[in-house]
Amino acid sequence: MARAGKSPLNCDLAVVGGGPAGLATALLAARAGLNTVLAAPQAKPDHRTFALMAGAVRMLQRLGAWDTLLPRSAPLRRLRIIDDTGRLLRAPTVEFDAGEIGLEAFAWNFPAAPLSQVLGELVGKEANVKWLTGAVTSCDAGPEGCELMLDDGTAIHADVVAAADGRGSLCREAAGIAVDTWRYPQTAIVTTISHDRDHMDVSTEFHRRTGPFTLVPLPGKLSSVVMAETPEGAKRLQELDDDALANEIERRSHRLLGAVKIAGPRGSFPLTGLLPKAFAKNRVALIGEAGHVVPPIGAQGLNLGLRDAAMLVECLGQAGDTDAALAHYDRQRRGDVVSRASAIDVLNRSLLS
Known part of the structure; x- marks a missing residue:
C-alpha cells in the first residue's frame, strides 16, 4: 500500500473509506471485474466488537477472510x-x-481490529484494487461521474463512488443527498x-x-x-x-x-439515528454509516453495511445502464434499511417510555 503520485486516475468504482464495509466493498468490486480505487488513510485503532450474522459470515467466507477470523470469534x-x-x-x-x-x-462476535486487518491484507493482495492512502478533500459529483481530490494532490475520476466515509460523509453531501437525523436521550x-x-x-x-x-x-x-x-x-x-x-x-x-x-x-x-433521503444520487452510493446509523440493538450496524456492499456490487455487475443500476440499489437498500431502522427505533423508545 503506497501513496499515489499526482497523475489523474480513472476507475469504474472509487471506494471512499477504509472501515470494514469500505474494505469489503473494494474486494467484492475488484473480484467482480470492476477497476477499483480505494481512497482511505490508515484506519485509526477501533476498540469496538461486531456480531456478524450468517449472511455476513458467508460473505467473509467467499472473500477468504473467515478461516483467519473464526478462531478470534x-x-x-x-x-x-x-x-x-x-x-x-x-x-x-x-x-x-x-x-x-x-x-x-x-x-x-469478534473485535473490530482483526476484521479490518484481515480485510486490509486481502485488499493489499488484490491486483484490481489500487489503494491510495490520501484522504479525500473534495468530491464533485454529477450525472457523468465523480471527480475526487486527495490531500496529496491525487485526482480521481470515477464512474461511481461508494461513499463509505462515515456518518459525516463528505461524498454524501457532495452528491446532494439530504438526511434525517435524530438523537436519543x-x-x-x-x-x-x-x-x-x-x-x-x-x-x-x-x-x-x-x-x-x-x-x-x-x-x-x-x-x-x-x-x-x-x-x-x-x-x-x-x-x-x-x-x-x-x-x-x-x-x-x-x-x-x-x-x-x-x-x-x-x-x-x-446514541443517534440517521437515514438518508436517497441511498444513491449523482453517481454516489451510500455504504455503511454514510447511509444509516442506528442504536446498538440487534447487531444491525455492520451487518447492514456489508449488505450494502454486496448489493451495490451486484447492481453494478448487471449489464445495462449505470444510472438504472444505482436506482435499483436505492430501491433495494431503502426497503431493507428503513424497515430495520424503524424496528430498532421502536424497541429502543419502548424501553424509555
Missing part, C-alpha cells in the same frame, strides 16, 4: 432477554436457541470484561429503563459490554475507576458471569 448460540426495568409488571425472561431453528449460531458505554464463569456462548440483553445493557461473548472468558445510559449516568460511569466499573457491571448483570474485571479500553458515544 465467539458464536452466539443462545440469546437471552431479561426485563430488568423494575416495573411492577415485567416480561418473563426469554431465551432463543439457534439450534432450534437449524442454525449453528445466531451470529459470531442516551449515551452508550462500551468496554471488554473478563469473568470467572463461562458465558456458555449466551448473549444476554438486560432491558433497563435507560436502555439495553448487553453482554456479548468473546473467545474464552471474555465478553464485550454495551451499556445504554442517560448522558448524566454515562458521565458517572466514565468517571469510575476500573474496579468500581467492574463492580457496577457485576451488579447490573446480577453476577451471571461471576466476578468481573475490566479487560480492555472503554469508550462512549451518544
Whole structure:
C-alpha cells in the first residue's frame, strides 16, 4: 500500500473509506471485474466488537477472510432477554436457541481490529484494487461521474463512488443527498470484561429503563459490554475507576458471569439515528454509516453495511445502464434499511417510555 503520485486516475468504482464495509466493498468490486480505487488513510485503532450474522459470515467466507477470523470469534448460540426495568409488571425472561431453528449460531462476535486487518491484507493482495492512502478533500459529483481530490494532490475520476466515509460523509453531501437525523436521550458505554464463569456462548440483553445493557461473548472468558445510559449516568460511569466499573457491571448483570474485571479500553458515544433521503444520487452510493446509523440493538450496524456492499456490487455487475443500476440499489437498500431502522427505533423508545 503506497501513496499515489499526482497523475489523474480513472476507475469504474472509487471506494471512499477504509472501515470494514469500505474494505469489503473494494474486494467484492475488484473480484467482480470492476477497476477499483480505494481512497482511505490508515484506519485509526477501533476498540469496538461486531456480531456478524450468517449472511455476513458467508460473505467473509467467499472473500477468504473467515478461516483467519473464526478462531478470534465467539458464536452466539443462545440469546437471552431479561426485563430488568423494575416495573411492577415485567416480561418473563426469554431465551432463543439457534439450534432450534437449524442454525449453528445466531451470529459470531469478534473485535473490530482483526476484521479490518484481515480485510486490509486481502485488499493489499488484490491486483484490481489500487489503494491510495490520501484522504479525500473534495468530491464533485454529477450525472457523468465523480471527480475526487486527495490531500496529496491525487485526482480521481470515477464512474461511481461508494461513499463509505462515515456518518459525516463528505461524498454524501457532495452528491446532494439530504438526511434525517435524530438523537436519543442516551449515551452508550462500551468496554471488554473478563469473568470467572463461562458465558456458555449466551448473549444476554438486560432491558433497563435507560436502555439495553448487553453482554456479548468473546473467545474464552471474555465478553464485550454495551451499556445504554442517560448522558448524566454515562458521565458517572466514565468517571469510575476500573474496579468500581467492574463492580457496577457485576451488579447490573446480577453476577451471571461471576466476578468481573475490566479487560480492555472503554469508550462512549451518544446514541443517534440517521437515514438518508436517497441511498444513491449523482453517481454516489451510500455504504455503511454514510447511509444509516442506528442504536446498538440487534447487531444491525455492520451487518447492514456489508449488505450494502454486496448489493451495490451486484447492481453494478448487471449489464445495462449505470444510472438504472444505482436506482435499483436505492430501491433495494431503502426497503431493507428503513424497515430495520424503524424496528430498532421502536424497541429502543419502548424501553424509555
